[in-house]
Amino acid sequence: MTDTTSPGVPLTAPLYKELVRQMRDALGSGEWKPGEAIPAERRLADRWGVSIGTVRKAIDELVAANILIRQQGRGTFVATHTRDRMLFYFFHVVPEDGAKVYPVVRLVSFTRGKADRGEADHLAIVSGDTVVRIRNLLELAGDPIIVDDLVLAAARFPGMTERQFRDRPSTIYNLYQDAFGVSVVRTKERLRARTAEPDVAALLGMPRGAPILEIRRIALGLADEPIELRTSRVNTQHHEYYAEIGGAP
């Protein structure tokens, strides 16, 4: 019915793109697990009957996307959301002096409910489906700075309990990965300035009507599927949101 010969849509994709697809499958199916090494480049070249250069080009893409990590002499590993490694990749709130400090997360509430229309759209589920709602209070250097509201599709996290969020050794995305095999790979964020709602202001110890920075995030997985909806409210009296556009020199 449609014209499949239009330019920009080659009928045969490049070989290395096909390898990227195969690797994404291996990652999504759990054949290659977070933290583990994938087979050596020479072995992959043999397995797929291609040149080692082609394998390297495919791996390059997944390394650039922060999904694989190369370590010379050791191997190539599937990325994990450890506190030291990936936290600051997604966490962009810093003190105004720029130093990076680890947030301490305190669970405020954990409930289940039904997705409203907007939530369902963003999570690629149906309006009325069960969602898990979590509110966290994040402290930086001892002070309450951020209120996080998370919304998750319950179906994607079967058997999730409040306890998992209460005593957690690592990051929240590490919990998703370890306990549910769900890997957050990238996020889209929208920021705006608002006046704080009373409950948020109270948690942050701010006066009513104080300006707060609101961040609405969608976290996406390996296949670009939506995983988490997050609204963060930040007290930017002494903290800022940091962003770089364009790679380092």
Place this chain on the structure above:
Amino acid sequence: MTDTTSPGVPLTAPLYKELVRQMRDALGSGEWKPGEAIPAERRLADRWGVSIGTVRKAIDELVAANILIRQQGRGTFVATHTRDRMLFYFFHVVPEDGAKVYPVVRLVSFTRGKADRGEADHLAIVSGDTVVRIRNLLELAGDPIIVDDLVLAAARFPGMTERQFRDRPSTIYNLYQDAFGVSVVRTKERLRARTAEPDVAALLGMPRGAPILEIRRIALGLADEPIELRTSRVNTQHHEYYAEIGGAP
């Protein structure tokens, strides 16, 4: 005096990194100008006596940094800040429906003054050096949404005039590039929520004390030298700041 054999500091840099340095020089010196094609890969390989694969790897880096642009069949070109190409790379304010609209820039004021301590530090000049200060009002779809305050080191932009900012066919970074040979390559931004100052609120048609999004940007050039200090105040009633973390799939 110092130990130069410490790990992570190889004595001989990879060949392709050396090529990257040579290319940055050619760009910085004006041998390769914005909009023009650089020599073909085969010619560069001959010129430097290396394999074409090594040249490609070096070009890859500058393409990833948005400094060069490959076009199959045509050549490799030096990036320009045209309205359609680079504007939305650095301009991240969008209507809440997500559509991208071109800002209309109105010059509010153009003055010269002396750099204070903080400005001098960020611009890598000396406190008291002459700076150019520009205030712009940006309209999106006819409404005033953003107030921009720019600070530039006068020495870097000799003979800059108010007129250049008043009737401008393209973007401000395009002006820097065309009229002064200064290319903005990347930016660092810090965002926070504040209450609007009276003059800013007036320009944006907001009530006193309304919350606004403040963006403090440092724009950096080819050699990572600071070029421009910019403070943007955004009315985020119906607009948002958009950011993506992690590449597209």
Place this chain on the structure above:
DNA sequence: AAGTGGTCTAGACCACCAT
């Protein structure tokens, strides 16, 4: 010493663009 990723080569062939 063995195994890994990192660099570099010298070519072949293809897809695309201009003329």
Place this chain on the structure above:
DNA sequence: TGGTGGTCTAGACCACTTA
């Protein structure tokens, strides 16, 4: 038709890690 970038190969050698 000739020139460009894009893909792919089959190796060699190096740097690094681990045992």
